[in-house]
Amino acid sequence: MNKRVMVLGGDGFCGWPTSLHLANHGYEILIVDNLSRRRIDEEAGTLSLTPISHIDERIECARKLIGNVSFSYCDVNKDPLKLRSLISDFRPSTIVHFAEQRSAPYSMIDDDKRRFTVDNNINGTHNLCSAISDIDQSIHIVHLGTMGVYGYNDAFGIIPEGYLDITVNQTSEKSKILYPANPGSVYHMTKCLDQIIFQFYAKNWGIKITDLHQGIVWGAVTEETIKDPILANRFDYDGIYGTVLNRFIAQSQNNHNLTVYGTGGQQRAFIHIQNTTDCIRIATETSGNVTPGQVRIMNQVTEVFSVMELAKIVSKLTGANIEMIDNPRNELADNNLMVSNEQFLDHGLKPKKLNDHLLEDLMFTVSCFEERFDDAKVLNSPSWR
Amino acid sequence: MNKRVMVLGGDGFCGWPTSLHLANHGYEILIVDNLSRRRIDEEAGTLSLTPISHIDERIECARKLIGNVSFSYCDVNKDPLKLRSLISDFRPSTIVHFAEQRSAPYSMIDDDKRRFTVDNNINGTHNLCSAISDIDQSIHIVHLGTMGVYGYNDAFGIIPEGYLDITVNQTSEKSKILYPANPGSVYHMTKCLDQIIFQFYAKNWGIKITDLHQGIVWGAVTEETIKDPILANRFDYDGIYGTVLNRFIAQSQNNHNLTVYGTGGQQRAFIHIQNTTDCIRIATETSGNVTPGQVRIMNQVTEVFSVMELAKIVSKLTGANIEMIDNPRNELADNNLMVSNEQFLDHGLKPKKLNDHLLEDLMFTVSCFEERFDDAKVLNSPSWR
Numbered sequence: 130m131n132k133r134v135m136v137l138g139g140d141g142f143c144g145w146p147t148s149l150h151l152a153n154h155g156y157e158i159l160i161v162d163n164l165s166r167r168r169i170d171e172e173a174g175t176l177s178l179t180p181i182s183h184i185d186e187r188i189e190c191a192r193k194l195i196g197n198v199s200f201s202y203c204d205v206n207k208d209p210l211k212l213r214s215l216i217s218d219f220r221p222s223t224i225v226h227f228a229e230q231r232s233a234p235y236s237m238i239d240d241d242k243r244r245f246t247v248d249n250n251i252n253g254t255h256n257l258c259s260a261i262s263d264i265d266q267s268i269h270i271v272h273l274g275t276m277g278v279y280g281y282n283d284a285f286g287i288i289p290e291g292y293l294d295i296t297v298n299q300t301s302e303k304s305k306i307l308y309p310a311n312p313g314s315v316y317h318m319t320k321c322l323d324q325i326i327f328q329f330y331a332k333n334w335g336i337k338i339t340d341l342h343q344g345i346v347w348g349a350v351t352e353e354t355i356k357d358p359i360l361a362n363r364f365d366y367d368g369i370y371g372t373v374l375n376r377f378i379a380q381s382q383n384n385h386n387l388t389v390y391g392t393g394g395q396q397r398a399f400i401h402i403q404n405t406t407d408c409i410r411i412a413t414e415t416s417g418n419v420t421p422g423q424v425r426i427m428n429q430v431t432e433v434f435s436v437m438e439l440a441k442i443v444s445k446l447t448g449a450n451i452e453m454i455d456n457p458r459n460e461l462a463d464n465n466l467m468v469s470n471e472q473f474l475d476h477g478l479k480p481k482k483l484n485d486h487l488l489e490d491l492m493f494t495v496s497c498f499e500e501r502f503d504d505a506k507v508l509n510s511p512s513w514r
Numbered sequence: 515m516n517k518r519v520m521v522l523g524g525d526g527f528c529g530w531p532t533s534l535h536l537a538n539h540g541y542e543i544l545i546v547d548n549l550s551r552r553r554i555d556e557e558a559g560t561l562s563l564t565p566i567s568h569i570d571e572r573i574e575c576a577r578k579l580i581g582n583v584s585f586s587y588c589d590v591n592k593d594p595l596k597l598r599s600l601i602s603d604f605r606p607s608t609i610v611h612f613a614e615q616r617s618a619p620y621s622m623i624d625d626d627k628r629r630f631t632v633d634n635n636i637n638g639t640h641n642l643c644s645a646i647s648d649i650d651q652s653i654h655i656v657h658l659g660t661m662g663v664y665g666y667n668d669a670f671g672i673i674p675e676g677y678l679d680i681t682v683n684q685t686s687e688k689s690k691i692l693y694p695a696n697p698g699s700v701y702h703m704t705k706c707l708d709q710i711i712f713q714f715y716a717k718n719w720g721i722k723i724t725d726l727h728q729g730i731v732w733g734a735v736t737e738e739t740i741k742d743p744i745l746a747n748r749f750d751y752d753g754i755y756g757t758v759l760n761r762f763i764a765q766s767q768n769n770h771n772l773t774v775y776g777t778g779g780q781q782r783a784f785i786h787i788q789n790t791t792d793c794i795r796i797a798t799e800t801s802g803n804v805t806p807g808q809v810r811i812m813n814q815v816t817e818v819f820s821v822m823e824l825a826k827i828v829s830k831l832t833g834a835n836i837e838m839i840d841n842p843r844n845e846l847a848d849n850n851l852m853v854s855n856e857q858f859l860d861h862g863l864k865p866k867k868l869n870d871h872l873l874e875d876l877m878f879t880v881s882c883f884e885e886r887f888d889d890a891k892v893l894n895s896p897s898w899r
Contacts (some may be wrong), residue, residue, distance in 0.1 A: 209625075211628060212624075230645070239648075240594075240598075240644050240645065240648055243640070243644045244594060244637070244640065244641060244644055247636065247637065247640045247711075248637055249639075251630070251632065252632065252633055252636075253637050255628070255629065255632045256629060259625050259628045259629055260625065262625075263624075263625055265893075266590070283689065284681050284682070284685060284687045284689065285689075286682065286684040286686075286687075287684065289684075293682065294665075294682075294683040294684065295680040295681065295683060296680065296681045296683060297669070297670050297671065297678065297679075297680055298532070298679040298680060298681060298688070299670075299671040299672065299674075300669060300670060300671040302669045302670065302671075303683070304669065304670075306694045307694060307695075309691045309692060310692075310710050310713070312714050318710060318711065318714045321710045322636070322707045322710055324630075324699070325695050325703060325706045325707055326703065326707070327711070328695070329697050329700070329703045333698075333844055341593070362775055379726060459718055460741040496817075514763065
């Protein structure tokens, strides 16, 4: 198997550090991106706390300090023929697919954003599968899904890695089925649609696919992005793209209260961005474990916390107060999340725990706040009721 | 509830007779269509056996002989803003959604057709849901699904109407879940994706949705289309758009063998086109039975036959010989299909049975064959292996 990996969406929050991490491990990386996340910042008035360098600077610096990384501009939704020619020319053994609009709040802003999210994410995923079924059916797709495909239904017990053991009542037949989809936003819905596309392409053409259901990512730096300010990753703290822990950090450093949506009893799974990059590498290295005809699904998570537990951790470290506000999201007030992540642990993933590493993150971000923090952005989540 | 019904895809094979049927029952009908089926005929070199009159002639004749029918050109995938303004202006109580590329073989021809089918069907369905969530959440969507979403998995027993009673093994929790999707083509896959979109919009905004999983349609005429040649419905007999019974009829009338794919042991569900129109009317009239938050799913089928049983019926009526050919489709050689259709029977549907009515269909089509039958079209199905 060759060491060429194409990273769709390789300019984004997970895509960029993953590209660097794989390059650091000897892979030849072709980043394919339409730079849409940069445009969304302009349109939505959001801004990464860390300054993001121009894509050409990023690539130049990565080639100097890390390894073999290059870039091709392509919109995988709108330009499927270019995607095909990039795949045919580069001949990767693995394509990592991050090229989706990844914010749940963004996908719930209005009709235009709902439609953009569905059009972009579904056609992008399908264009990739369709291209591979023609060009080279041995290419392994590694796709970033989300824990949100499972919903938060306590009654089904420990969330398995993608497939649920059931008994069909009328026949007493035992079966393993794709976990019933239960998305909580248009964004999460697109990841549920992706699953059915993958299932069909795996079944009909035997395409090798790994779908990674990731928890909420936290953390500002990875071993590779820390090497130079030009390699810095995004740090979003706004109500649209900022995940909950980043928002708390931003609030704590600016003498704001930590705003907890609803009761704070929502339990969610988390993972550090460094572990995200480890997981993608592990998934890439273990393509031999994908059973022909069936998508391999792995839960890319390391820890579970309730939103209130997170707020208390940050409060204890920083002295910030906690404030409860109405939940803009249409979700259960409380849930009890248990989730299996054995596959990654078996493959040697070393979880980077929140209680051990949060302080580093806080320290790193302090320096950035003075110039670029914008108060008004923290509470700008749309309502989805 | 007003009697205004918008029919998306109302120029097509199911849409046109349904529009006439509803108009005949006193509904005010606005057909919304991009006339794509006419263009596909030109592109694919297919042709309806029955001549199809110009859309303006169709509408004029329908207004004279049937009832209140009008037409607006709109591509519900590519022009969501026009769709929104049509809905806002017309203010229907029901929108019947047929506006999807509906041929499984067409969806499997090549990359271009796979992408067209996904782009067209998914964005069309989602644009509609997104529009309704903004404009008027009380509008009832009646959507044509397909029995193909269930796949043909004997082990799960009688196919229920959309929801399967299961027990989750690890918790012993009993639950009713959306029947696990098991599509057999890109086309069928899009109807599985539609289901997840509907599920989310029903859950998050309480949109009233009825999804009708229809069997294979047969039959050349309905009570309304028979009234004038200008109102005639399509009759496709080619390997791409022609369903199995239509192909057998066309073959029998031209002294060809009836070509059975594979073993002929594939059992499938069927319904006459007249019953299709009855079912859509029943679904429209019973929107009060839709439980808020949950999509109502009904199986729109009346009978089950194996492909070989169908061939034998046609052979007996016409004297044509049966010939087995390699199956171009990637499907089980045999299956045993049992399917529940109690909801429509409870609402008074009178099944139009094949053994009682096939001869009428044969007689009607005879007159059309001399001029328009094209030998080469019957066996032009693409392979999906």
